[in-house]
Amino acid sequence: RVYGHSSVHTLGFAAHDVLLRSRAPVVVAVDALVRELIIACSEPSLPQQEARRLRAVLRDRLRRALVEPLTLPTPDNSLLRQACALVTGDLRQPRTAAWLARRVGVSERTLARLFRSEFGMTYPQWRTNVRVFHAMVLLAEGASVSETGRQCGWATTSAFIDTFGRTMGQTPGTYRIAPGG
Structure with missing residues (x-):
């Protein structure tokens, strides 16, 4: 779900490209640079060489990103x-x-x-x-x-x-x- 005024940008990475320390879905704190990198990388007309360079910086920044501790598990009991x-x-x-x-x-x-x-x-x-x-x-x-x-x-x-x-x-x-x- 998305709440409030939002803009959604989706990027995919190879399964072997480990960006986060967790294998489970997590919330990642996105600073201004990561936000702008995601927006830039999702631009459809981005030249391939530029996309490669931007994604490399994005990978480095995501590996250092703060993974938020917030989870809302659903009870079975x-x-x-x-x-x-x-x-x-x-x-x-x-x-x-x-x-x-x-x-x-x-x-x-x-x-x-x-x-x-x-x-x-x-x-x-x-x-x-x-x-x-x-x-x-x-x-x-x-x-x-x-x-x-x-x-x-x-x-x-x-x-x-x-x-x-x-x-x-x-x-x-x-x-x-x-x-x-």
Whole structure:
């Protein structure tokens, strides 16, 4: 999915051309140079020699790019699916693990084990990722930073800015005004 005003440019690389440290799909932080390289490399009338040189620089830059830790795994377990739906249904409400465990009828320990085994993270880590992901969508659609923070359940705008910045490597305001962001 693409949210907000976006321009999509697609480039392919040979399967043996390892550009990222991860074999799984990831989110890559794209700085201004990488963004412009992608746009230039996707130009249909680009001469082949120039395309080769630009792609070489792009490969070097992608190999050094920051791979974002943000992932939103989908739960297989029905109890975990129910717990996740309760949280995502209203991000404004701070849902504790204890509250969530009671609502789905399991112990906190069982809930914690489900989050660790299915997602490889704790409930607070998962909830932060969900909130940041939803914030990215709202910001891309033009919502203000303070409204986005409220919609996604942060008590203060400064707490939202801090968490978003630590997770995404840039402030929500910078993300909001970035092309494609």
